[in-house]
Amino acid sequence: MKKLSELRSEIDKCVRCGTCRSSCPTFKVIGRETSSARGRVTLIADYLNGGIGLSETYLKHLKECTLCGACRTNCPNGVDTVAIFAAARRDATEKQGVPFAASVIFKNLLASGGILSLGLKLATRLQGLFFKDASAGLGLLSRFSLPLVGAGRLVPPLASTPFLDLPEVKAIEGKTDKKGGTRVAFYAGCGINYLMPEVGTKSLEAIKRAGAEVFVPQGQACCGMPAYAMGDIATARSMALKNLEVFEAVDADFIVTSCATCGHGLKHLMSDLLADRPELKARAEKVAAKTRDISELLINELGFKAKGKAGSEKRIVTYHDPCHLGRAQGLREEPRELLKMGQGVVLKEMKNPCLCCGLGGGLMYNNYKLSMEIARKKAENIKNSGAEVVATACPGCMVQLRDGLHRFGVDVRVAHIVELL
Ligand code: SF4
Ligand code: SF4
Structure with missing residues (x-):
């Protein structure tokens, strides 16, 4: 780099x-x-x-x-x-130096899955002290200003069991016999692991429905994108190295993620972070060449065709292009194709679907007010589309969209594409 x-x-x-x-x-x-x-x-x-x-x-x-x-x-x-x-x-x-709160999170928590799991188990028990329930099961509202969170924000509750610790996920750590079909290693990333395990389980289901064999290698670390955005390259680099070791050791045809930011991290950032050592960079490029977004895997590699349930009620759905999927990975058609296979989904585009949601680059904690002003524009475009659901392909965008829509009083549900299949 x-x-x-x-x-x-x-x-x-x-x-x-x-x-x-x-x-x-x-x-x-x-x-x-x-x-x-x-x-x-x-x-x-x-x-x-x-x-x-x-x-x-x-x-x-x-x-x-x-x-x-x-x-x-x-x-x-x-x-x-x-x-x-x-x-x-x-x-x-x-x-x-890295701001104190961010440094604690990056260096001690995200860098080490074990410590984070322990910390989050404690945090799950304590979250009621710091957050209160928002209406209609939307998530949690912070009671007062917290480091990196601030006051009055809508945040998703921490998962009671992280995705990587779910029994059904532990059962497919990579010990499956090779049966000759396409083998897919799933990379969860922090958003799915700690906040939205249901997106991970829906992803595994879709990969299986598409006829591939899927497993979830343990030991995977954060993709490094949050540390990179803070300028903490040393921490981002150590995470890249850890993921390189985990994913080059697995016997997989593809490495797949349902997080746009993680996909960008594995495809592009990992080799860039390790570019000071040519042999590491070459190894990272091999991992990158196998990495796919879930929509890219299902549409381009597995020819997935979901069968809609007969009589499914029609629902108007609009799509938000995550910056790290549309611009960074050039994937705009694949998520839309997948979305159109959703139960009863009628896709209706919003104005400027690739406008940033305001989360990126750490803006939501560097300047929350500005981050929400950007989200306001997004919320207006979503509202004007007339959709009842806004789908996207990035847990980070989902957190920001939910907060923005709630703040500006727009009653539209936010979902990951795989949740609509
Ligand atoms: S002003 Fe902006 S668009 Fe023009 S050359 Fe510079 S970066 Fe590019
Ligand atoms: S916020 Fe503006 S300056 Fe920053 S990357 Fe986006 S378009 Fe460029």
């Missing part, structure tokens, strides 16, 4: 044309130059040239980017803005 000082030529590719401004979710809300990609690239260039230091203002504009990648996609000069912004965060973190 390149350091900021190695990206000078990338920064110089920016001709300050401003094309990126129209697609930037933070610029759409704030409307100031420094909240656009062009403004951020200019600030970083000034910083590198010694014109400004690691000031509060500089750091604020760095942290207020969702790393959604819309600017990179729309840049006529092909500037890798996301690489520049991520390297600038890394530079700042190396000089200033």
Whole structure:
């Protein structure tokens, strides 16, 4: 992974044309130059040239980017803005350290499944002290401001049993006999493991229905994307190494995840994080080549055809493109094709379905108010689509969409695509 000082030529590719401004979710809300990609690239260039230091203002504009990648996609000069912004965060973190709460979570919890499982068992018991039930079983509302959570947010309850600890998941750790069919190793990621195990079990069901043999290797770690977004590259790298060792040791045709962010992490981030050691990078690229999003696996590799139940009630469903699936992995058609196979699903597109939900880049804890202002636009688009369900393919987006829809009074259910099959 390149350091900021190695990206000078990338920064110089920016001709300050401003094309990126129209697609930037933070610029759409704030409307100031420094909240656009062009403004951020200019600030970083000034910083590198010694014109400004690691000031509060500089750091604020760095942290207020969702790393959604819309600017990179729309840049006529092909500037890798996301690489520049991520390297600038890394530079700042190396000089200033990781914020305390994030450091505890990344270094001690997400990096070690065992400790996290133990910590979460305790947290599951204590969550009533910090959260209260929201109406209609939507989730939990934080009672007061908590590190990385804040006050008054709708969050999903912690799973009483993490996905990786479910008996039916433990039963398929990888000990199945090879029967000659397609073998799929499932990667859960933290969102599914700790918050939405039901998305994991529905995913396993769909893979089995598609005729493949699925197993869930134990020892898998966080994909490293949250630590990467905070600029904590050392922690993200250690997670990448752990996952590399786990997944290159399994006998699988495909490694599959139902989390857009984890998929991007395994396909692209892992090899980038290990690029300082060519032999590790080559091994990571082999793992990446086998990695698929669940929609990509079911549609492109297994030719999945779900049979709708006769007489299923029709329901209008709209689809939110996660940035890490649509832009980062180029997967827009596959999730929609899968969605159309859902029971009674009638797909109705919302305006700008690939607009970021506001969660990315750690914005929901760096600047929750801005994160929710971006979510407000998303909530309006969802409401105007007339859908009763918004489907997506990323547990992180699901958390943000539920919070945003609840906050802005939009009564639309949020579901993962696999839950509608
Ligand atoms: S990042 Fe690209 S689109 Fe944005 S100002 Fe620079 S050259 Fe133009
Ligand atoms: S990554 Fe997204 S939020 Fe950040 S500058 Fe680019 S378009 Fe704006």
